[in-house]
Amino acid sequence: MAQGWLQIAVFVAVVVALTPPLGAYMARVYGGRRVFLSPLVGPLERLTYRLLRVDPSAQQGWKDYAKCMMLFSLFSWVLLYLILRTQGIHPFNPEGFDSGPWDVSFNTASSFVSNTNWQYYGGETTLSYFSQMAGLTVQNFVTPAVGVCALLALIRGIVARTGTGLGNFWQDLTRSLYYVLLPLSIVVGLVLVSQGVVQTLDGAAVAKTLEGAEQTLALGPAASQIAIKQLGSNGGGFFNVNSAMPFENGTAFSNFVELLAIVLIPAALTYTYGKLVGRQREGWAIFAAMLAIYLALIVVVVPAEQHGTPAEHAAGTPTEAIDGSTGGNLEGKEQRNGIASSALWATTTTVTSNGSVNSALDSYTGLGGMVPMAGLGTGEVVFGGVGTGLYTMLLYVLLAVFVGGLMVGRTPEYLGKKIQAREIKLVSLGILVTPLAVLATAGLAIATRAGTRSIYQAGPQGFSETLYAYLSQANNNGSAFAGYTGFVQPHAPGNVGAYGISFADLLGGATMTLARFLPIVLVLAVAGSLAGKTISPAGPGTLRTDTPTFVVLLVGVIVLVGALTFFPALLLGPIVQSLTGRLF
Amino acid sequence: MRRHALPAFLAVIVFTVVFGLAYPLAMTGIAQLAFRGKASGSKVTANGRLVGSSLIGQEFKSRAYFHSRPSQTEYAPDATYFSNSGPNSVEAREAVRENLAAYVKLEKPYYGSLTREDVPVDAVTMSGSGVDPEISEANAQIQVHRIAAVRHLSLGTVEDLISAHTSGRALGLFGEPGVNVLTLNLALDEEAPIE
Numbered sequence: 001m002a003q004g005w006l007q008i009a010v011f012v013a014v015v016v017a018l019t020p021p022l023g024a025y026m027a028r029v030y031g032g033r034r035v036f037l038s039p040l041v042g043p044l045e046r047l048t049y050r051l052l053r054v055d056p057s058a059q060q061g062w063k064d065y066a067k068c069m070m071l072f073s074l075f076s077w078v079l080l081y082l083i084l085r086t087q088g089i090h091p092f093n094p095e096g097f098d099s100g101p102w103d104v105s106f107n108t109a110s111s112f113v114s115n116t117n118w119q120y121y122g123g124e125t126t127l128s129y130f131s132q133m134a135g136l137t138v139q140n141f142v143t144p145a146v147g148v149c150a151l152l153a154l155i156r157g158i159v160a161r162t163g164t165g166l167g168n169f170w171q172d173l174t175r176s177l178y179y180v181l182l183p184l185s186i187v188v189g190l191v192l193v194s195q196g197v198v199q200t201l202d203g204a205a206v207a208k209t210l211e212g213a214e215q216t217l218a219l220g221p222a223a224s225q226i227a228i229k230q231l232g233s234n235g236g237g238f239f240n241v242n243s244a245m246p247f248e249n250g251t252a253f254s255n256f257v258e259l260l261a262i263v264l265i266p267a268a269l270t271y272t273y274g275k276l277v278g279r280q281r282e283g284w285a286i287f288a289a290m291l292a293i294y295l296a297l298i299v300v301v302v303p304a305e306q307h308g309t310p311a312e313h314a315a316g317t318p319t320e321a322i323d324g325s326t327g328g329n330l331e332g333k334e335q336r337n338g339i340a341s342s343a344l345w346a347t348t349t350t351v352t353s354n355g356s357v358n359s360a361l362d363s364y365t366g367l368g369g370m371v372p373m374a375g376l377g378t379g380e381v382v383f384g385g386v387g388t389g390l391y392t393m394l395l396y397v398l399l400a401v402f403v404g405g406l407m408v409g410r411t412p413e414y415l416g417k418k419i420q421a422r423e424i425k426l427v428s429l430g431i432l433v434t435p436l437a438v439l440a441t442a443g444l445a446i447a448t449r450a451g452t453r454s455i456y457q458a459g460p461q462g463f464s465e466t467l468y469a470y471l472s473q474a475n476n477n478g479s480a481f482a483g484y485t486g487f488v489q490p491h492a493p494g495n496v497g498a499y500g501i502s503f504a505d506l507l508g509g510a511t512m513t514l515a516r517f518l519p520i521v522l523v524l525a526v527a528g529s530l531a532g533k534t535i536s537p538a539g540p541g542t543l544r545t546d547t548p549t550f551v552v553l554l555v556g557v558i559v560l561v562g563a564l565t566f567f568p569a570l571l572l573g574p575i576v577q578s579l580t581g582r583l584f
Numbered sequence: 585m586r587r588h589a590l591p592a593f594l595a596v597i598v599f600t601v602v603f604g605l606a607y608p609l610a611m612t613g614i615a616q617l618a619f620r621g622k623a624s625g626s627k628v629t630a631n632g633r634l635v636g637s638s639l640i641g642q643e644f645k646s647r648a649y650f651h652s653r654p655s656q657t658e659y660a661p662d663a664t665y666f667s668n669s670g671p672n673s674v675e676a677r678e679a680v681r682e683n684l685a686a687y688v689k690l691e692k693p694y695y696g697s698l699t700r701e702d703v704p705v706d707a708v709t710m711s712g713s714g715v716d717p718e719i720s721e722a723n724a725q726i727q728v729h730r731i732a733a734v735r736h737l738s739l740g741t742v743e744d745l746i747s748a749h750t751s752g753r754a755l756g757l758f759g760e761p762g763v764n765v766l767t768l769n770l771a772l773d774e775e776a777p778i779e
Binding site for chain 1: 585588589590591592593594595596598599600602603604605607608609611612614615616618619622623624625626627630633634635636637638639640642643644645646648649653659660661662663664665666667668669670671672673674676677678679680681684700701702703704705706708709710711712713714715717718719720721722723724725751753754755757758759760762766769770773
């Protein structure tokens with residue numbers, strides 16, 4: 001146990017240590033200054049602008065910025081859907097997989113274009129290498145870049161002194177891709193290959209095991225996709241069991257690298273933020289609020305998983321640590337990850353909008369399984385997704401400023417900009433869209449026959465599976481209590497005879513799309529609204545937003561909104577399960 | 585709207601070529617040059633025949649081999665899924681109970697003082713991947729008695745083999761140590777072949 005805490009502490013320390021250098025690098029990139037990669041990437045960047053026929057220096061107002069973003073995402077969706085539906089005719093398909101069903105493809109396309117990476121399909125049993133590369137890997141790259149674009153627009157709105165320009169979408173997109181995501185992916189991808197993560201175009205290899213059975217080793221160009229899957233808060237596994245699969249995450253070291261890759265960019269962006277607004281303490285204050293919630297969740301899930309489940313205890317198996325074994329709830333967990341590295345991953349992936357898993361969340365203890373749900377319930381502002389985490393956090397900051405303003409009886413302002421009725425309306429909508437979508441869709445799915453078809457486990461766990469599915473999809477996370485299904489595949493591998501559960505596929509797909517793009521447009525509208533305001537100098541009555549007091553207020557607002565929204569639902573699932581030893 | 589449509593369309597095409605083809609294919613090329621064996625699945629051969637991958641576990645039923653963890657897929661790496669067995673599930677209790685009984689029944693004849701309390705939890709639960717290549721050291725330390733007896737080896741010899749096939753924590757800190765069942769069993773076959 002002490003060893004487990006030590007690895008968690010060191011991991012968090014590494015995250016803190018890497019935040020300033022990467023954050024400063026990104027601030028230089030987004031500030032348009034030269035970085036060490038400029039000689040290499042600059043020509044590629046300029047070529048891209050020429051091919052796209054855009055002028056990267058043209059300033060866009062929030063509406064133009066939003067239109068570019070929406071059109072780009074729309075075309076991305078169409079292309080991805082077409083690729084999935086015509087899979088049979090494309091190259092790089094050594095297993096000869098047929099095209100996917102329409103409803104599952106709808107869900108998958110919506111899922112990857114919204115940076116969710118919810119997966120009703122199984123990677124190695126349904127998708128060709130072409131679909132994984134040209135379809136999914138592309139969206140793994142561009143969707144976090146789109147998230148950063150929205151964040152940059154919001155930051156420019158906050159710091160703008162004159163005019164209403166929020167930057168240029170094409171420039172922000174291209175720079176995020178070429179200067180940040182691509183170089184990091186190459187490095188992480190090659191480190192993963194050195195740890196046994198596969199990267200090949202060869203088809204599956206058939207082995208004859210020591211006892212003479214046939215074992216088919218499914219392979220593929222996995223490492224290149226997994227690197228960006230982790231770095232870009234995507235989370236969609238190349239293989240069905242995601243990073244539990246040794247070919248996707250085969251050693252304790254690869255696990256550390258993948259875990260770090262989840263949180264690296266979102267954490268560093270807080271530092272970038274401090275640089276861009278010219279006040280480093282503002283960035284650290286936000287970082288501190290994130291870290292506080294993160295640590296609070298970690299200290300719940302680790303002991304919960306170490307304790308073991310009622311089912312394990314009823315079966316008479318000891319779950320205490322003994323010499324040579326960590327003990328704990330190892331159902332759905334890999335030996336090399338054990339309790340600490342699995343529980344830390346479960347927390348990290350759900351607070352960040354990543355959604356990859358290295359263990360089966362459906363098999364977590366009641367209390368342990370509630371932690372990922374709580375991570376989702378914060379709206380993923382604890383580091384959060386690449387770009388999305390910080391812009392959603394900034395909405396909470398504006399809300400906290402407003403609440404603070406009401407307390408001290410002054411017009412709320414943030415970094416010198418007055419926060420007025422229009423902004424607060426947009427902010428409230430932006431914050432409430434996602435929880436509303438969760439409650440409405442989960443309610444619909446639990447109350448209808450079509451919805452309950454997707455449930456696997458009996459009793460409160462079935463409710464938890466449903467709640468989790470819509471929490472995850474509406475928050476664009478993608479992790480799952482994976483018993484919940486929207487795809488039936490009787491002859492796996494292969495799509496022969498496979499069919500989707502249309503209700504789950506369509507409701508989920510629509511939820512992911514709505515909960516991604518509606519808040520983004522609202523954020524851009526807030527940015528446009530703030531950009532037009534003049535900056536007033538701070539006075540003695542100004543509520544400072546870089547103090548410990550404000551960090552406490554901010555955490556309080558986040559916890560309050562999340563708790564008020566989700567507490568009743570959590571009672572019916574994970575809380576019931578943690579309070580009873582009864583089996584279902 | 586229309587004047588943004590062309591760049592948006594072109595961007596999707598350009599980025600698909602860059603990130604969907606150039607990037608993964610280049611990475612494949614580099615990976616195959618720099619880490620050929622690992623990039624191709626860490627394959628293990630014996631007597632010139634492909635017998636598996638050192639990263640992918642296998643099912644072992646013979647008394648002459650160390651046994652892997654229980655698996656929901658019978659160790660199929662081409663169609664992986666989680667057991668999704670919930671914490672309060674009756675089926676989970678039954679599965680663990682059966683695994684525990686079977687484990688004690690198999691090992692007790694070779695290790696007389698073995699009780700249920702000694703059986704580590706990895707030996708009775710299913711892993712995430714269903715192809716976990718490793719078992720805990722405690723698990724191997726119980727099975728060692730059976731292997732030594734069946735293979736007519738000394739406990740010390742088998743224990744040395746176990747240590748040789750145990751991976752430590754990454755950087756001495758992260759993750760948990762584990763014993764690689766396939767490579768250990770291959771080493772056993774080399775040390776003391778069975779008829």
